[in-house]
Amino acid sequence: DTGVSQNPRHKITKRGQNVTFRCDPISEHNRLYWYRQTLGQGPEFLTYFQNEAQLEKSRLLSDRFSAERPKGSFSTLEIQRTEQGDSAMYLCASSSSGGARQPQHFGDGTRLSIL
C-alpha cells in the first residue's frame, strides 16, 4: 500500500490556460473520487469513478471540467479556460468497493493558483 499519489503538488497558471492533474489510487481500489477544497472549507465532492466508469458528477463540475479514468487505474482531471475561482486544492481519494461504509484514502492534493 503506497497510498494515493497526486501530481503535481502545486500548479500556478495564468487565467484562461488549461491545466491537467493526475491521481494514482491505491492499486487494489476500484473507486476513485475527486474533491475540491477552498481555503477554510471542507472538501466538496466533484465526481467519482468505479473502475473506468464515471458514475456521478456534482453540479459543481462545470462543463470546463472533465475527468477521465481510461483503464480503471489512474485518473486525470482537466480544467479548461481556468478562472480565478478555480484556485483551490484538488484532492483525490480512492476506496475499495463496498459502498458508503468503506473509508476513502486521500492523496496530498494538487494546489492550483490562478494568476
Add this chain to the structure above:
Amino acid sequence: AQSVTQLDSHVSVSEGTPVLLRCNYSSSYSPSLFWYVQHPNKGLQLLLKYTSAATLVKGINGFEAEFKKSETSFHLTKPSAHMSDAAEYFCVVNHSGGGADGLTFGKGTHLIIQP
C-alpha cells in the same frame, strides 16, 4: 439529503488536557460517519469510522468517538492532548442509501494546543 455541522470552528486546549470536538449530522438514510484529520498542506488522514457496529469507536492516536442516534451526534474526544494533535479536523457523513458515495464534510474544526 445529508449534512454535517461542526459546532466549533476553533478549539484551544492545553497540552495534557482532554479534547472534545463536536459534530452533529443529518441523514435520510443509515449513515456512515468518519473523522478525518488534515495537517497543513497535506491530504486527509482517517482517524476513525462508524458503520453501524459498536457505537463507541476507537481510532488512531488515542482518539475515539461515540455515535448517539437520539442526539444525531458523533463527537470526537481524546483524554490527553499532544502538541502533534494540532491540525484541522473534519466530521464526515456518508449514507448507505442510493446516490453517490461522495462524502459530505463539515466545515472543519481547527484544534490549537497550548504548551
